[in-house]
Amino acid sequence: MAVPCLSMFYRQSLMPGLNALMSLQSRNIYYDRNTCRPHSHPEVLKRYFRLRWGGWIRARPGFKRHLWKKPFWLRSWAIQHVFVKDKEREMLEKMISADYKRSRYFIDDIYEPYHRRTDIDICPPGQRKVCKSYIRSIESLN
Template sequence: MLRTLLTGALRGVCRVPPVAPLVQQTQRACFGQLMTTIQKPSLLSAHTLAPASLQLLQLPALGTTGSPPPVRSVTKFSLIKGKRKTVKAVLKRFKRLDWGAWIRTHSGRQKKLFKKSNALRRRLRQHVFTNATQSWLLDKMVTDFWRRPKHYIDDPYAPYHKRDEYFATKSKAFKV
């Protein structure tokens, strides 16, 4: 198939096999770009056609609009004060506990509950800890202000802010 397309491109003829209309439009758009870049097919050698043949294999994905995927990166330097900025999506989706761990809710916990068993619904209501790599990444995505412990009135996460059973997260005992 590729051989017939390449020989057709050399002759200045673009044959598109009968396929779905959307794929045909995509192929026509790609081959149209190829035909505009190749103006004199008789002067081409196989060496100069090699990069164009590689371009033929890179068809755009179906259903894409051409917009880039969303990126939640850190702003290294703000334009006003020159300081790092917090990624607001982290604050919306995660909660940082005082001992450094981040917790989140299950994804899809509200979707299609009629299909899910009672045990699964109960598990979806619970929160999940992030692993060490994710916690390290989330710590880099927020500023020092959000890494400091916060004290809220009637905080539902109050029992989870202490983790005294492990040496690394044990709170310091005050001597009187």
């Protein structure tokens, strides 16, 4: 009668813990060797664009692939940019340095309509969103 190896029992007992550890995502923080300050993740700068109000946009996945066999309406849909979700936005904010978060102004910026979050210039203090009652009160003043 063969005796089972003890390492097999250890492997089976550790599997649930290992699976939990394997599912956790880790992000690399890049540091400059000379100044010892963190700098931005290069993949974030390549794939995403940060708007002045803190939002992030990205291109649709696969928008450059197989354009010859996509219909015209799907080609125009594929070149559109989409906003990222809040969880992803928080992760991206941690992966870039403070230097990249500064507002930059360019001549003939194609993203200029998206840099303003709403049609209203000023949001109420302490709020991220503008409620409809606030909009009505501003319209009544005009």
